Amino acid sequence: MAYNLLKGKKGIIFGALDNKSIAWKVAERAHEEGAEFTLSNTMTALRFGQIDQLAEKCGAEVIPADATNVKDLENVFGRSMEILNGKVDFVLHSIGMSLNVRKKRVYNDLDYNFLNKTLDISAISFHKLLQTAYRMNAINSWGSVVALSYIAAQRTLYGYNDMADAKSLLESIARSFGYIYGREHQVRINTISQSPTLTTAGSGVKGVSGLLDFTERMSPLGNADADECANYCVVMFSDLTRKVTMQNLFHDGGFSNMGMSLKAMKMYNKSLEDPEVDGVE
Numbered sequence: 591m592a593y594n595l596l597k598g599k600k601g602i603i604f605g606a607l608d609n610k611s612i613a614w615k616v617a618e619r620a621h622e623e624g625a626e627f628t629l630s631n632t633m634t635a636l637r638f639g640q641i642d643q644l645a646e647k648c649g650a651e652v653i654p655a656d657a658t659n660v661k662d663l664e665n666v667f668g669r670s671m672e673i674l675n676g677k678v679d680f681v682l683h684s685i686g687m688s689l690n691v692r693k694k695r696v697y698n699d700l701d702y703n704f705l706n707k708t709l710d711i712s713a714i715s716f717h718k719l720l721q722t723a724y725r726m727n728a729i730n731s732w733g734s735v736v737a738l739s740y741i742a743a744q745r746t747l748y749g750y751n752d753m754a755d756a757k758s759l760l761e762s763i764a765r766s767f768g769y770i771y772g773r774e775h776q777v778r779i780n781t782i783s784q785s786p787t788l789t790t791a792g793s794g795v796k797g798v799s800g801l802l803d804f805t806e807r808m809s810p811l812g813n814a815d816a817d818e819c820a821n822y823c824v825v826m827f828s829d830l831t832r833k834v835t836m837q838n839l840f841h842d843g844g845f846s847n848m849g850m851s852l853k854a855m856k857m858y859n860k861s862l863e864d865p866e867v868d869g870v871e
């Protein structure tokens with residue numbers, strides 16, 4: 591159901607790769623809610639992903655950019671303002687990647703060049719995006735910027751590796767820049783901390799199917815999926831949330847405030863009955 595929540599609003603959506611991407615779902619929902627926007631992703635993603643289909647569906651132009659490259663970001667904001675005929679009202683940063691995860695380098699055996707890349711792509715790119723927008727005065731007053739995060743920023747989750755450090759930094763940037771951008775231009779900046787979700791990036795997380803089952807059992811409302819995340823992003827871009835800023839907003843069915851649930855406890859007890867679990871014959 592559409593509510594015209596973004597009627598007349600203009601934006602930029604970074605990070606739609608294929609139809610499983612969270613950014614893809616956000617683009618579809620933003621389009622349904624009346625927004626006009628441009629899409630951006632890396633040249634590689636444009637070549638191997640399906641973003642052209644999304645662009646056609648939403649009547650959006652695609653502007654290639656490596657989000658770690660400030661010149662590319664300047665081009666995205668400059669071109670977007672030309673195409674959309676003015677400043678934007680919302681921006682989605684839905685970008686993440688770890689070469690340590692991809693190359694199976696565990697947290698106590700990190701490759702530091704990979705770590706630098708993880709931090710640059712998954713967190714510092716958010717600062718670069720915000721600083722570029724700020725310098726170009728590219729976001730309207732009461733505009734809204736959202737980046738996607740994960741609870742590994744606060745709690746240790748097996749296998750999330752150096753992405754946990756990247757998410758902590760991402761959330762910190764949202765607070766630090768949120769103060770300045772709010773004070774100077776009434777622009778709000780938040781992160782949404784999403785449940786584990788089966789996307790290309792999500793599937794890279796070690797033991798993701800077990801993790802999805804665990805968080806599903808632990809969350810009173812169950813895991814939040816990508817469509818539900820898109821709904822939340824749309825609300826955050828709308829005028830209904832004008833005084834929400836510098837927050838990390840959990841969108842996880844309640845997982846972040848749980849310690850143990852009945853459903854998870856039942857599973858745990860069942861596994862204790864399995865003689866192989868702790869090596870007892």
Ligand SMILES: NC(=O)c1ccc[n+]([C@@H]2O[C@H](COP(=O)([O-])OP(=O)(O)OC[C@H]3O[C@@H](n4cnc5c(N)ncnc54)[C@H](O)[C@@H]3O)[C@@H](O)[C@H]2O)c1
Nearest residue numbers: 605607611612635657685686738739786787789790791792
């Ligand atoms: N899937 C999950 O379980 C989950 C949970 C919480 C948060 N998130 C976050 O959501 C965001 C989107 O991920 P997703 O799950 O939709 O997966 P996805 O793989 O569809 O999206 C990741 C995107 O990052 C883009 N990207 C990578 N390097 C880039 C660069 N240098 N410049 C610009 N773009 C670049 C990729 O091309 C891709 O489009 C990420 O920040 C991810 O960490 C995902």
